[in-house]
Amino acid sequence: MTPASADDDPGASATTRPAAGDADEVHAVTDEDAPAPAREVDVHATTDAGDDLEGDDELAGRRASAAMIGAAGAAGADDGTLAQVLMARLFPSQVRRPKLGRYDLLSFLGEGGMGSVYAAYDARLDRRVAIKYLRARAGDDARGEARLLREAQALARLSHPNIISVHEVWEEEGRIHVAMEFVDGESLDAWLREPRPWRAVVEVFRQAGEGLWAAHAADLVHRDFKPHNAIRRRDGVVKVLDFGLARVGAATEAGGAATEAGVTEAAALRELHELRGDAATPDLTKTGAVMGTPVYMAPEQHEGSPADARSDQYSFCVALWEGLYGALPHPTDSLAALREAVLSGSRIEPRDPRGVPAWIQRVLDRGLARDPAARYPTMRELLRDLGRDPAIRRRRVAIAVAGAAAAIVGGLVVAELRAPAAAPSCEVAEADAAALWGPARRAAAERGRRRRRPLRRRDLGPRRGPARSLRRGADRRPRGGL
Amino acid sequence: MSWQAGDESAGAELFRRYYPSILRFFRSKVGPQAPDLVQRCFLGCLESRTRIREGANFRAFLFGVARNVLLMYFRGSRRDRDHLDFTQRSAEDLGASPTSLLAREEEANLLLQALRSIPLEYQIVLELYYWEGLNSREIGEMDGTPEPTVRTRLRRAKLRLEDRLAELAASPGLARETSTNLEQWARRLRDQLDRV
Numbered sequence: 001m002t003p004a005s006a007d008d009d010p011g012a013s014a015t016t017r018p019a020a021g022d023a024d025e026v027h028a029v030t031d032e033d034a035p036a037p038a039r040e041v042d043v044h045a046t047t048d049a050g051d052d053l054e055g056d057d058e059l060a061g062r063r064a065s066a067a068m069i070g071a072a073g074a075a076g077a078d079d080g081t082l083a084q085v086l087m088a089r090l091f092p093s094q095v096r097r098p099k100l101g102r103y104d105l106l107s108f109l110g111e112g113g114m115g116s117v118y119a120a121y122d123a124r125l126d127r128r129v130a131i132k133y134l135r136a137r138a139g140d141d142a143r144g145e146a147r148l149l150r151e152a153q154a155l156a157r158l159s160h161p162n163i164i165s166v167h168e169v170w171e172e173e174g175r176i177h178v179a180m181e182f183v184d185g186e187s188l189d190a191w192l193r194e195p196r197p198w199r200a201v202v203e204v205f206r207q208a209g210e211g212l213w214a215a216h217a218a219d220l221v222h223r224d225f226k227p228h229n230a231i232r233r234r235d236g237v238v239k240v241l242d243f244g245l246a247r248v249g250a251a252t253e254a255g256g257a258a259t260e261a262g263v264t265e266a267a268a269l270r271e272l273h274e275l276r277g278d279a280a281t282p283d284l285t286k287t288g289a290v291m292g293t294p295v296y297m298a299p300e301q302h303e304g305s306p307a308d309a310r311s312d313q314y315s316f317c318v319a320l321w322e323g324l325y326g327a328l329p330h331p332t333d334s335l336a337a338l339r340e341a342v343l344s345g346s347r348i349e350p351r352d353p354r355g356v357p358a359w360i361q362r363v364l365d366r367g368l369a370r371d372p373a374a375r376y377p378t379m380r381e382l383l384r385d386l387g388r389d390p391a392i393r394r395r396r397v398a399i400a401v402a403g404a405a406a407a408i409v410g411g412l413v414v415a416e417l418r419a420p421a422a423a424p425s426c427e428v429a430e431a432d433a434a435a436l437w438g439p440a441r442r443a444a445a446e447r448g449r450r451r452r453r454p455l456r457r458r459d460l461g462p463r464r465g466p467a468r469s470l471r472r473g474a475d476r477r478p479r480g481g482l
Numbered sequence: 483m484s485w486q487a488g489d490e491s492a493g494a495e496l497f498r499r500y501y502p503s504i505l506r507f508f509r510s511k512v513g514p515q516a517p518d519l520v521q522r523c524f525l526g527c528l529e530s531r532t533r534i535r536e537g538a539n540f541r542a543f544l545f546g547v548a549r550n551v552l553l554m555y556f557r558g559s560r561r562d563r564d565h566l567d568f569t570q571r572s573a574e575d576l577g578a579s580p581t582s583l584l585a586r587e588e589e590a591n592l593l594l595q596a597l598r599s600i601p602l603e604y605q606i607v608l609e610l611y612y613w614e615g616l617n618s619r620e621i622g623e624m625d626g627t628p629e630p631t632v633r634t635r636l637r638r639a640k641l642r643l644e645d646r647l648a649e650l651a652a653s654p655g656l657a658r659e660t661s662t663n664l665e666q667w668a669r670r671l672r673d674q675l676d677r678v
Contacts, residue, residue: 082517083501086524090497091490108521116517 162211317367604639
């Protein structure tokens, strides 16, 4: 990043001007509910600045472009990005917006154990993005960085409505930068600060679970799923972020593999300490820069074994438990007590059951099994059970009856039109029905199709094989946001 | 003031001069949330700069904004926000993230812990006095407190700090060393905070 005054380049202010409106908006969003800074874009807010374990302080570890703060570099090792972003906003005629890659930095969104997040403007595509820096650490080697990049690139390939899109990943000045979709909303931990009806909680988590499942299907493990790592957009769509970043962060630790899945005592203790803090601490549970977040970690992670998709499932269930009951399933008075409970599989009965039905408790029980093999084989099965709300099922049946009637009519019409080429007709009908009903009603439509199966078989010949496989394909397709 | 008159280069100059102080102000009290509060503070200054009285001390104005931003942050979403008394509650009581290890020397670290455990208003006046070199009159300008009141507050703050140092120190010697050379340790703590 090169600090420059607008005087050097008369064109500069013109190019960046369109972003000005954005900047104000970003600010408005950020300040909306005051106490939790910038929660809409994830912040791995967290550990103490300057802690020995974490390497240098959030601000400090970064390279100093102290030039802009003044010759003396009076802010010490602060890398100056924040100061520069602020100056560009305060004194646009004096200081040009700092650039990172091809993005103009607009405002600071948050600070975390793994780096900072800035709101930025992508002039080429005329859109706002969030840029996260992953701090380089002492002891990083080329292999660690290559791996970090690889992981991040895998994230960039992942596209799913319930996962924050990663636009670009690049290295600059020895740091990894990730440009992500800018989401206007609040993190689930913020959303859950008010008690929500259990159905709303389940629906929100179901979406987050879909995101996790899509990542697992692409062989990516999150490793640090928690309410803070999911954002609920204003329109209700939930997006999970920071897949694998816990490991990316850990992998850059000097210790590498040794710290990868484990949790360092000091970091964990600090988090627990923060946990006990009262409501003034906006983010109750924070990611240590080294690993996951103790209270959401699966037993195998506490034991130092590598996390897999089933560990994510466990974390998901801890978070869901917290969302439903307003309390965590394990004691948090001390790391020892937490570990003990997690490793022995004992849980605190919710004091405020909030009318959460038994069938949901059963899903949680299985997902929180001590033995990974006793959990659901994948998130898919968990989500299936989580979607089995008897009340909704009753409603769906009603919709399905109507759906079935429409689908039959549709199917017959298409069959008529396509009479000579009878074979594909059914698929066309199915596709039409799906388009007609949209993803939300797919289940209903499927039930409808199931109902009419005898009719189709009689009329159009045995179509069972292809129709079934198409359905299976549809099942696996990621669901839409809502 | 020329910044008020729209002179951005004068504003930029002021910013450069005081940015480190403001960063330090928040760092010693909220740790990781500091950058966000620094941003709010400067944007707040931009909005309210036209209200600076002629002849007023810019530093006092700036720290006044910083103090408001800090108190607002601590009030946050708390249910008891209307009853929060910052002459009673410390940064630590208010749930600010711990900042242990920010300072590398034992005495400096002890001082930081002690500062964070005395009432917030005391921490603020002590830091402004020792770190920023503001005098009682200037500190008073921040929120319109009369100078004698500020002096009393400073005296009480110092006594409270010494008590806390004695309570927190691992050894009486360490507490004594830190209290008797408070000014020197305050300076060293400041330098360490700046360097992190």
